[in-house]
Amino acid sequence: MPRQPASAGSEPLHVSLVAIPEAVVSTLSGIFDVMNAFAMMPLAGASPADPPPFRVEIVGMKPGSLELASRVPVPVKRAVATIVETDIIIVPSVLLGPEGWQKGRYPELVDWLSAMHRRGALPCSACSGIFLLAETGLFDGKEATVHFHYGNAFAKAFPQVPINPERVLVISGKREELISSGASMTWHDLVLYLIGRHAGATAAQAVARAFALQWHQDGLAPYIVFEGRSDHGDVAIKAAQDWVAGHFSVINPLEEMVRRSGLTERTFKRRFAAAIGLSPIAYVQRLRIEDAKRRLERTEASVDEISWQVGYEEPAFFRRLFRRVTGLAPGAYRRRFRIPDYAKPGLKP
Structure with a gap:
């Protein structure tokens, strides 16, 4: 398990927020702002002397400006090759084109994700970010979730991963270290879960109030539009x-x-x-x-x-x-x- 942030004088947990060209800027920037809330703004019940529980960095294949799927550039602070230890890794939503997810585009990044997991990091996916994480093989035979619009595409690409698009948040693995969130705005549930897990329920509630975030406690079934299969050939x-x-x-x-x-x-x-x-x-x-x-x-x-x-x-x-x-x-x-x-x-x- 990654280290837990202590009260006084401790180092915050390092969060690596992965940026690739397919990433969706709204998810990436939203996660960045919410997990940095402790350093950016006063929160109810928090003392100004308290160290922030997280230090979030946008990381990628190389430092510099990176244009994301919507053609909005974001600054990548560090190359993953220079990061030898991190506590939490989050792969945000990615946008799939008509050809679907192309495996093998980021072999160095996949190797780094696997190495960080071996050293105790928590790999997390928001929405369709699970496509990249699944290439590591870490989720083989482990429950996961993905945006329901991508459920069939994911099942075809990674049949070895049991996928549950109707679920909001899935925590898998022997150490509960493999975390995936479902459709779009369920990244709210992901970050609130991580804050609650590492900084406590009170901190998670304070962040939820500050940003007017809500847990999707009813699941994702109400949002799913039913479309029966039509490609069966009968x-x-x-x-x-x-x-x-x-x-x-x-x-x-x-x-x-x-x-x-x-x-x-x-x-x-x-x-x-x-x-x-x-x-x-x-x-x-x-x-x-x-x-x-x-x-x-x-x-x-x-x-x-x-x-x-x-x-x-x-x-x-x-x-x-x-x-x-x-x-x-x-x-x-x-x-x-x-x-x-x-x-x-x-x-x-």
Whole structure:
């Protein structure tokens, strides 16, 4: 484990924030500012005499200005080749192009990440930063998370890493030293976890208040937009998908899908599950819940009315299903995702 910051006279933990050309500036700069909060601004309960718990440096392949994915330059302070010891390594979000993640682009950086882990450093990824960390092999057979939009791409690139895109924060390894956070702004959860782990819960709460950060305690399921697989190559199942996409609210959609396919019900269910990864009924349920989410976000219809519109005659069943799929009750989902009145066009404060 990395050393713990002591109270008086101790050296702060060294945090290496890795910058590569694919990195996203918002995540990198956000992590930098929040973890430097103790040195930059007064925090409730902190004494001016207290040493900051962290010293954050932006590191990379070489020092100097580096243009990131959004073409914004950041100053890289040190080359990783000159760093022989560090306590925490954070790889921020990276932007994947149409060709996906290209393995082998940073062999020296991957070797350095592995060497620092052997010396006790905590490797952490924010969002898609796990693509770079996974090249070390440290996460093989260990649970991790990634942005849900990159879940399939990561699973194909690193099938040996169990990936859980619906999870906010995953801590793995025998020493709880392999840390990954999920989609986009869950870097908030990552830095609050690191602050709580190394500087205490009070410090984490003070930073959360100062920056108005929130833990994503409901998980990421409410944010995930369901998109069924369509690259499976089964023509009969694809035709059923196309039909049910516009008719999921009808009574007994499974019966109609089977009839249109020309297959026996047993064969249809088997081929559907093999192609999509879900049973036909589960697939219909996901389509209905996805439509209900949009209606909750964009209309004033009651939950009971929406239940009927998407194909459920029993609102109680709909509520239970909605909560099971999204992790939130329909009313809580509406409060979370609808545009607040103060942000609607044409409304004055």
